[in-house]
Amino acid sequence: MSLVKLAGGRIVDPANGRNSVVGDLYIRDGRIVEDPGAGAKIDQTIELNGRVVMAGGIDIHSHICGGKVNLARTLMLSDHHDHADAATGLKRSGGGRATPSTFVTGYRYAEMGFTAAFEPAMVASNARHAHAELADTPMIDKGCYVMLGNEDALLRMLAANAEQAAINDYVGWMLQATQALAVKAVNPGGISAFKFNTRELGFEAPGPHYGVTPRRIVAALARAVHELGLAHPLHLHCNNLGVPGNLETTLQTIAATEGMPLHLTHVQFHSYGTEGDRKFSSGAARIAEAVNRNPHISVDVGQIMFGQTITASGDTMMQYRNRSFARPKKWVCMDIECQGGCGLVPFQYRDRNFVNALQWAIGLELFLLIDDPWRIFLTTDHPNGAPFTTYPHLIRLLMDRGFRNDMLQTINKHAAGASTLAGIAREYSLYEIAILTRAAPARILGLRDRGHLGSGAAADIAVYTEQADKEAMFARPDYVFKDGRLVVRDGALVDIAWGATHVARPAFDRGIERSLGDYFERFQTIRLEHFAVGDGEIEDRNQGRLVRHAGGGAAR
């Protein structure tokens, strides 16, 4: 196979401790290889002349596939007509900014230098659909987190005080059956409670019918994920999303972990206080302090950006509660299979609106007040806070204090006044951005050959020309390689690649299938053998490939 040399790049590779080291990279068979020595025949040399070289970006939390995303597309017809992509000899057609079609999702990520993205809210019953969409999503590696913690099967086990070992087997089986990489809990207990007409559920409140508290659900799932040896800790969307004062729920949740690793997702939506005339204030400082103090906690932010988007969530309880904020005025709530749900509420975040403006500031405060870049991840909770295509803008806000403060001048004055943002001097470095968007995501997902540029890594590479305007820089990479294939040149797609689907395959006792099979037959409307998604259903389509990650803490 041919050998390609990327010569004279400025390598920003935090996983290997390389901070702007000028050097060469060699690519062979889709991998980064050692310098082959003076005698080696180099088939192609690309002179980088000091351009910035990073691993391809990895998005750990982006709603890109499955039933709720397709419902979101349905509600956002004009998003597609207004942002339509034509077919070319290379690209399929499609469109959408907030809810792009599958092909366009892949193209937009690659055009920013991102080479992997993960769907964080797969309803177990909808797994086949989610993977069918991913099969039509090119350019990126991908995977899904299965939502557990509201399904009857687990809640009934907890209500009956099932042993942790049985819960571990159940979680292990669910991961395999739904071809998931990680476990997500969304408003644990709350989605179930909403089906029993409970409209609010606190962290310590026993839910209806089962009498199980969210605390109990979180503890059981976090332990199962840990004991199964998954790389990624429980990915938790806390109770009380969006409710003023919910920072207390978030702090309660952190306190309850007792050292068990936990990832708190879109923590911006969970960092609200009740101070001030409007009873809505930033809780970022207290959340950041708790995160800084607890090294077993990681977070992604879920930054909002101003403009039209749509929120797509498994959290029916909170989406129903927020329905009056829908713009345009339409919304969907769906109860799903005694397992979960989904809710869609279109949103226009407005910079002149006090709450929206403060949400924007709270997200940025979190980014700037949480010290360890290995434990905070750059997300907009696409499309809930903003489309993922706003990442270059977000990176500029983090790296450029002057720009940030200029933007702060343009938002609602009361919100700007209520935020500490103006006084925060921190600016992220390129190295830290590479941690946030490359090295740390790979590490927390256990993708050992992604997110870095060391020998043996997959050749997912993005090359940027350093510019004062970091938004312009990150919006338009000079080169992007996917598994060694040059797919983007000067910000434009030049080739198509198909990434792999990452799944976790921890060991568990398959004996659980007997009782589960009986459960499906008696109560569900699908049999266990049809519920489970087969490997072939992924591998047989569009160069589909599964990467199976064994448990047992291999990635630790």
Added chain:
Amino acid sequence: MPGVVDSALRRNVACPFCGLGCDDLTVAAGADGQLAVRAAGCDLSRQGFERRPLEATARIAGRAVERREAVAQAAAILAASRQPLIGGLATDVDGVRAAVGLAERIGGIVDHFGTDGLFRNLRVLQDSGWMTTTLGEVRNHMDCLLMVGPDPLATFPRFLELCVAPTQTLYDDGAKARRLFRLGPPGTGSGANTISELPCPLEQLPEAVSALRCLIADRRLQSTAIGGLPIERLREAAESLKAARYGVVVWAAAAFGFPGGDLMTQSLVDLVRDLNQGTRAAALPLTGSDNLLGANQVCTWQSGVPLRTSFAGGVPRHDSHLFAASRLLAAHEVDALVWISSFRAVAPPPSDVPTIALVATDTPFARPPEVVLPVGTPGVDHAGQIFRTDGVVAMPVAALRDSRLPSVADTLAEISKALDGGVRA
């Protein structure tokens, strides 16, 4: 029932023949490929599985030809076409993938033959959203059911057995305490004596549903009866839904074929929302036969927009009126038709448009199409994926016999390849 030796008995077979996606059938396969449903069947599944495996003869204008000739002729028709339509679209997920891909490539329009009903729901979803549920929730959670319209059991035969009267539910107080109503035209009821019939003529259903909403909102009504149905009977349903813990409202929009049919859907969606102010309730639109929802799902994720979409300008453009297949054919706005019906024998609508039919083998035609390419049935001749009525569960269906019949996906790939070869118009 055909005389099949039960030498190969398949259990837990998933059925592709309506939107319920039952997957507990037992099907026997004879050596000649003849199938017979042995357990858990219904009229539709028996008709579907027990269709005789006929000769897979490709035809050009009624004349038997080699398959590759027919494929070449199909490509030639499409290459010469300026505005092709891919209609019918009754195929599995992979078949729809291929169809949307082909439509994009040839600048065509995609529609499914079941979209009249689909858009009575989809337009409401697009305009206002809704609150819905899935089969599993109905089976376990529902304690009050309101079915609106003609009896859905003709098109969804096992709905009662599967969801309304299961032997066990997760919440053990379930099945017995259920209150069941059907508001719809008289004489079409299922006859199940557990269901309270609220007889009302089809065209007066919108009025009856509006009255029901008023009763739920405790508003006074002037009239004492609607279409002969006393208001007091409606009041009973209203009170039951309000008192229910999880009410479910079911309809099949395909039956709302009267002017303003989508307003009917809107009223039902609004009724469900009204109920949720005090208790829980959800809607279950019954639909999805011939993988209608799967076709719409695939089109939506690949193009960003639903069925009835044109790729003529290079970008997907959706218009539920302009790009309706029936309208396009009637108005002579298309000059080629690819007609797909792989689950059952559905002939293309009568037209003089050059037609390429990818159809189940026993399809009768009013006139011989320009090209006939027989295809297999997903879940019978080849494996595939079919979406259920709730749009959430995609059911895997299996190949039950050795079949020479290719899938729609493979057939469209052949046509696409022939187009690559530069077919001359």
